[in-house]
Amino acid sequence: MRTTTLGTGAVEVTQMALGCAGIGNLFRPVTEEAAHATVDAAWDAGIRTFDTAPHYGLGLSERRLGTALRGRPRDTYTVSTKVGRLLVPNKQDSHDDDLANGFAVSATHRRVWDFSADGVLRSLAASLDRLGLDRVDIALLHDPDDHAEQALREAYPALERLRAEGVVGAIGVGMNQSALPARFLRETDIDVVLLAGRYTLLEQDGLAELLPEAAARGRRVMIGGVFNSGLLTAPRPGATYDYAPAPQPVLDRALRLLEVTERHGVPLRAAALRFPFGHPAVASVLTGARTAEEVRDTVEQLRRPIPDALWEELHAEGLLAEGTPVPLSTPSKELS
Numbered sequence: 001m002r003t004t005t006l007g008t009g010a011v012e013v014t015q016m017a018l019g020c021a022g023i024g025n026l027f028r029p030v031t032e033e034a035a036h037a038t039v040d041a042a043w044d045a046g047i048r049t050f051d052t053a054p055h056y057g058l059g060l061s062e063r064r065l066g067t068a069l070r071g072r073p074r075d076t077y078t079v080s081t082k083v084g085r086l087l088v089p090n091k092q093d094s095h096d097d098d099l100a101n102g103f104a105v106s107a108t109h110r111r112v113w114d115f116s117a118d119g120v121l122r123s124l125a126a127s128l129d130r131l132g133l134d135r136v137d138i139a140l141l142h143d144p145d146d147h148a149e150q151a152l153r154e155a156y157p158a159l160e161r162l163r164a165e166g167v168v169g170a171i172g173v174g175m176n177q178s179a180l181p182a183r184f185l186r187e188t189d190i191d192v193v194l195l196a197g198r199y200t201l202l203e204q205d206g207l208a209e210l211l212p213e214a215a216a217r218g219r220r221v222m223i224g225g226v227f228n229s230g231l232l233t234a235p236r237p238g239a240t241y242d243y244a245p246a247p248q249p250v251l252d253r254a255l256r257l258l259e260v261t262e263r264h265g266v267p268l269r270a271a272a273l274r275f276p277f278g279h280p281a282v283a284s285v286l287t288g289a290r291t292a293e294e295v296r297d298t299v300e301q302l303r304r305p306i307p308d309a310l311w312e313e314l315h316a317e318g319l320l321a322e323g324t325p326v327p328l329s330t331p332s333k334e335l336s
Contacts, residue, residue: 001046006170007218009191010169012048012078013138013222014047014048014284016045016284016285016299017080017285018038018039018286019288019289020061020064021288022038022288023035023038023057024061026057026104026288030290034291034292035290037291038291038292040068041289041292042289045299047295047299048077049284050069050077051138051224054111055082057098058107059130063131065079066130067132074133078137079138081127082139082174083119083140083142084123084142084143084144084147085142086114088109088112090107115144115150115151116155119155120139120154120158124167139172141159141173141174141184143176144175145180151173156188156190172191172192174196175195176198177198178195178208182213185219186213190219191220192220193210193221194221197242199276200228201275202231203228211281211282219281220283221283222283226287227269227272227287229242231254232254235255235258236251253319256319260319264310264313266310267301270301270304270306273285273301274302280325
């Protein structure tokens with residue numbers, strides 16, 4: 001699978017990355033066996049980039065990913081994790097679950113926002129322990145929306161020092177919005193942005209500022225949430241968008257996208273997966289999975305040929321704004 005180097009360092013990401021929130025029991029339980037099989041299927045498909053976070057299942061995702069990767073040569077894969085939320089043990093035994101935060105795990109810990117330099121060090125140390133690794137390749141500031149100044153003033157310099165010392169290979173920010181990551185690109189020396197849900201076939205907020213900024217500075221963007229929380233896999237009443245029921249105007253737009261892709265004999269999810277690669281700053285598309293079957297289907301859809309006429313009709317119908325870049329029609333020219 002094709003790889004791209006981040007920044008000026010030696011960290012490489014594959015064109016598809018496995019998002020590991022699912023194996024951290026996102027919304028519903030996943031067995032240990034299914035989690036391991038999911039990572040194995042990704043490996044067998046050529047995926048060598050794996051993204052996780054302490055937030056995902058209160059550390060469960062990191063533990064499961066580390067177990068699944070154990071025994072594989074360390075220099076053959078890239079692990080991305082995040083800082084900004086410390087996991088603090090609950091003081092009393094609790095039988096509550098963590099579903100209020102989206103994960104079907106026991107609420108043994110609580111999340112505490114911390115973008116201080118010390119918080120960065122403590123977070124990474126705990127992540128390394130859960131992963132069973134001596135280093136992570138990419139460290140991302142995780143959702144600093146309400147902590148922008150501290151993240152810029154304290155957390156970012158700490159990550160910069162860790163990169164200079166070789167403790168991490170690349171640093172960046174991972175968010176569900178495009179404005180603050182664009183500011184990080186302008187004001188810091190991050191290597192990568194993980195942008196979730198804001199550069200998809202459904203919406204292209206990232207095209208206004210973030211992606212041009214990244215391209216101009218020679219920085220790379222990883223795109224997550226290409227299905228907009230599932231809406232672009234099967235748009236129908238009750239489908240989710242941003243982890244909530246899709247508003248009717250958003251659902252209507254998704255249904256129009258579906259009509260166009262079906263006219264060209266292309267599954268909507270295949271077009272959604274391929275769309276971000278039209279922009280030169282995009283290095284990788286990150287998709288979540290909780291089963292081996294989901295991984296295999298996603299890789300198959302990514303490699304499906306998509307005719308130029310499909311993109312042309314999306315432009316003509318106003319479903320893509322004029323000037324929105326689209327991928328090449330021949331997968332072999334982009335994807336290997």
